Amino acid sequence: MASPSTLTRRALLGAGGAAALAGTVAAWPRLTGADIPGRGQDALTILILGTSQDAAGRQQIADAFMETHPDIPVLIQSVQATDWGDFFAKILTMVASGTQPDIVYTATEGAQLFAERLALPLDDYLLRDAEEMRDYFEDVHPSLVEAFMYKGSLFQLPLDFNAANMYLNLDVIERNGLEMPGEEWTKDDFTELLRGMKGDATPYYWTNRLFGGIVPWLYVNDTSFLIEERAAGGEGFWSTFYPGEQRSGGYLWTGSNATDDRVHESFEYLRGLVGEGLAVRPEEGGGNTLVGLFASGRIGTTPAGGYWVQGLAEGGMRPEQYDVQFFPKWRSQRHQFGAAGYAVMKTTDKPDQAWEWIKYTASKEAMELAFPTPSTTPTRRSMVSDSLYTGVGPEHWSRFYETLDRFPDTGPIPAPPQQAAVETALIRNVSTALSGGPDLVARSLASLDADLRDVFAEEDPS
Amino acid sequence: MTTDRDSALLRWLFLAPTMLGIGIFVVLPIVGSLVLAFFRWDIITAPQFVGLANFTAMATDRTVGISFLNTAVFVLFAVTAQLVVAMLLAVLVSSRMPGWLRVFFRSTFFFPLVLSAASVSILMKYLFNESYGVINWLLSLLGIPAVPWLTSPQWAMVVVIAVYVWQNFGFSFLLFVGGLSAIPTEVYEAGSIDGATGWRQFRHLTLPLVSPTVLVASVMAIISALQVFDQPYVLTRGGPGDSTRTVVMVIYESAFRELEFGRASAIGLVLMILIMLVTAVQFRLARRFVFYQ
Numbered sequence: 001m002a003s004p005s006t007l008t009r010r011a012l013l014g015a016g017g018a019a020a021l022a023g024t025v026a027a028w029p030r031l032t033g034a035d036i037p038g039r040g041q042d043a044l045t046i047l048i049l050g051t052s053q054d055a056a057g058r059q060q061i062a063d064a065f066m067e068t069h070p071d072i073p074v075l076i077q078s079v080q081a082t083d084w085g086d087f088f089a090k091i092l093t094m095v096a097s098g099t100q101p102d103i104v105y106t107a108t109e110g111a112q113l114f115a116e117r118l119a120l121p122l123d124d125y126l127l128r129d130a131e132e133m134r135d136y137f138e139d140v141h142p143s144l145v146e147a148f149m150y151k152g153s154l155f156q157l158p159l160d161f162n163a164a165n166m167y168l169n170l171d172v173i174e175r176n177g178l179e180m181p182g183e184e185w186t187k188d189d190f191t192e193l194l195r196g197m198k199g200d201a202t203p204y205y206w207t208n209r210l211f212g213g214i215v216p217w218l219y220v221n222d223t224s225f226l227i228e229e230r231a232a233g234g235e236g237f238w239s240t241f242y243p244g245e246q247r248s249g250g251y252l253w254t255g256s257n258a259t260d261d262r263v264h265e266s267f268e269y270l271r272g273l274v275g276e277g278l279a280v281r282p283e284e285g286g287g288n289t290l291v292g293l294f295a296s297g298r299i300g301t302t303p304a305g306g307y308w309v310q311g312l313a314e315g316g317m318r319p320e321q322y323d324v325q326f327f328p329k330w331r332s333q334r335h336q337f338g339a340a341g342y343a344v345m346k347t348t349d350k351p352d353q354a355w356e357w358i359k360y361t362a363s364k365e366a367m368e369l370a371f372p373t374p375s376t377t378p379t380r381r382s383m384v385s386d387s388l389y390t391g392v393g394p395e396h397w398s399r400f401y402e403t404l405d406r407f408p409d410t411g412p413i414p415a416p417p418q419q420a421a422v423e424t425a426l427i428r429n430v431s432t433a434l435s436g437g438p439d440l441v442a443r444s445l446a447s448l449d450a451d452l453r454d455v456f457a458e459e460d461p462s
Numbered sequence: 463m464t465t466d467r468d469s470a471l472l473r474w475l476f477l478a479p480t481m482l483g484i485g486i487f488v489v490l491p492i493v494g495s496l497v498l499a500f501f502r503w504d505i506i507t508a509p510q511f512v513g514l515a516n517f518t519a520m521a522t523d524r525t526v527g528i529s530f531l532n533t534a535v536f537v538l539f540a541v542t543a544q545l546v547v548a549m550l551l552a553v554l555v556s557s558r559m560p561g562w563l564r565v566f567f568r569s570t571f572f573f574p575l576v577l578s579a580a581s582v583s584i585l586m587k588y589l590f591n592e593s594y595g596v597i598n599w600l601l602s603l604l605g606i607p608a609v610p611w612l613t614s615p616q617w618a619m620v621v622v623i624a625v626y627v628w629q630n631f632g633f634s635f636l637l638f639v640g641g642l643s644a645i646p647t648e649v650y651e652a653g654s655i656d657g658a659t660g661w662r663q664f665r666h667l668t669l670p671l672v673s674p675t676v677l678v679a680s681v682m683a684i685i686s687a688l689q690v691f692d693q694p695y696v697l698t699r700g701g702p703g704d705s706t707r708t709v710v711m712v713i714y715e716s717a718f719r720e721l722e723f724g725r726a727s728a729i730g731l732v733l734m735i736l737i738m739l740v741t742a743v744q745f746r747l748a749r750r751f752v753f754y755q
Contacts, residue, residue, distance in 0.1 A: 089718045096505040117506065202593045208701075280593055281613035281702070298594060420719040432703030435614055444703070 115150035149250030152233015162305020256452035306377035516728035552638035583696035641675030
């Protein structure tokens with residue numbers, strides 16, 4: 001016969017409490033995050049937009065850096081965000097909570113926000129190590145560098161970029177008996193090409209955002225929705241690294257240009273495409289969502305940069321099934337591009353170590369580790385080569401970089417320090433303008449103008 | 463021997479973790495938000511006292527005005543649809559049917575509620591895509607041209623409401639099923655003797671008897687709908703234009719995109735007061751329309 005249990009309730013509770021205590025002690029490193037590599041050390045912290053897998057992907061660069069700089073431990077952290085605006089907001093939250101990183105990988109969208117408020121200018125370091133840096137600047141187009149200059153100082157070294165070129169689905173083109181357009185094609189040629197695309201494929205698919213949305217159409221029409229000016233300064237930098245180049249101290253976007261006739265004309269053109277059924281009404285979101293649709297032959301044309309190549313290859317698209325062309329010509333053939341690079345936070349207590357990281361990541365060795373596949377366009381011209389694209393990229397992959405040479409007025413995404421508010425105003429009014437009749441275009445542009453005037457009129461608290 | 467004092471101490475001890483959690487994660491943020499409404503703050507520079515400026519600016523802010531209007535339209539149609547659909551299905555499920563079928567319907571109707579609103583909205587975004595969505599493909603089989611569900615101001619709010627109702631009616635449905643099961647069968651038997659069947663039975667017997675549940679369901683549905691964010695944010699980001707921008711979206715955008723935490727707090731405060739007012743009005747009206755057995 002089984003004897004009755006002698007375990008009292010008190011003993012049971014005590015055992016439970018002891019077990020909970022033991023569990024807590026055992027899990028303490030996890031609970032406190034002490035098991036995260038680099039946590040607790042005085043490491044140089046680098047923040048990127050992406051997942052923990054993306055951070056792990058860059059660990060190879062960090063390891064290589066630490067081999068040459070064993071005295072500088074590096075910790076790469078990632079922050080997930082829906083877009084750059086969301087990423088910047090999270091960084092600012094980290095700054096407010098006192099957990100800011102030392103270095104942030106940021107794109108053109110945030111270049112001036114960082115330059116204005118968060119980042120350290122690199123000018124002194126560049127002059128100090130000019131000889132070491134010459135190799136980098138000789139390999140990088142000055143347009144990309146100028147995009148990261150702000151009021152005469154350089155804040156980032158661009159490591160990758162993407163110009164808004166036009167992707168053409170050759171399956172759709174051949175299915176309709178059309179021909180691949182030439183480099184000098186015009187927007188009228190583009191319209192005719194779209195009109196020739198019959199069947200299931202959407203002739204022109206585009207997204208409503210700062211990169212690759214309405215802006216490329218404004219640029220080729222030799223205008224923009226913002227007043228674009230150039231800052232003075234930077235002469236010392238340009239004469240040191242790009243002698244003979246007539247460049248400025250960086251872009252300045254100083255106010256609204258939304259009521260310009262050419263802006264209206266560009267909007268009206270796109271409204272016409274939508275009205276004629278040649279283009280979808282633009283949806284918001286990243287261009288990467290379109291990879292599957294393009295790869296499966298359901299999109300005829302769409303604006304995108306070199307970042308699409310790897311995605312299309314992974315989506316099962318063979319190089320001969322598509323090609324890339326310059327954006328069609330209108331009044332000009334000025335392209336839009338976005339770039340990215342590391343910015344040093346001015347709050348860092350390790351500026352010298354941070355500069356070593358910046359220098360190392362701009363080296364060809366580090367950039368080859370960073371960009372082993374064509375998931376973006378490296379800013380070093382020497383890396384945009386057969387070895388990167390053979391068997392993966394389209395026939396005319398060289399146009400990704402040639403865009404900068406062929407069209408020297410090609411410019412960055414118009415992103416002043418108030419980028420978030422500017423982007424919100426643009427997206428909101430683009431979608432309204434293209435969802436109705438011609439009168440709605442004028443009304444929406446007036447509304448965009450009012451919104452932008454509000455944004456630029458607000459006193460900068462800094 | 464346990465004294466009353468020991469017992470009280472023990473009660474407070476058990477309550478302490480919860481109260482501490484609520485204090486830190488609910489009360490403090492609310493108080494902080496109330497205070498912030500009178501400041502201008504962008505996170506990285508020191509807050510600057512601006513008095514009532516954030517509130518007066520709201521009065522002339524077009525986006526805020528539109529967002530309140532959109533939210534009102536959303537609440538009106540979404541809550542009405544949610545309650546009607548839930549009630550209809552609850553009555554149907556409460557009618558005679560095999561037990562297993564009732565369990566199946568109850569689970570099925572409740573299931574969308576346990577899914578993440580963001581995931582549902584992403585899925586729905588694909589379904590409602592103008593060019594490649596399944597919905598338009600099905601319509602095309604009937605010869606109906608593609609509808610710009612998410613890219614036209616006329617349709618976008620309809621889709622947002624439909625997606626919201628699809629996901630949320632399950633909660634009201636469960637409440638109604640509970641309310642209906644509490645109605646004694648004798649009432650219906652007596653009603654049928656007096657000739658009350660079908661619609662008359664529903665109108666004069668079911669609805670009054672389930673009215674306390676309707677009150678609870680409608681209060682909760684309105685409070686939830688006034689705070690709608692996930693569906694319009696994922697489906698349309700408030701567009702086209704401002705046609706689906708809701709108050710909570712403006713709060714989010716003000717705070718976390720434009721870094722205007724004072725403005726966001728001021729709008730949040732106004733929304734909180736509005737929710738309290740609407741709820742108070744509902745309870746006031748309940749005195750006339752709710753029947754307690």
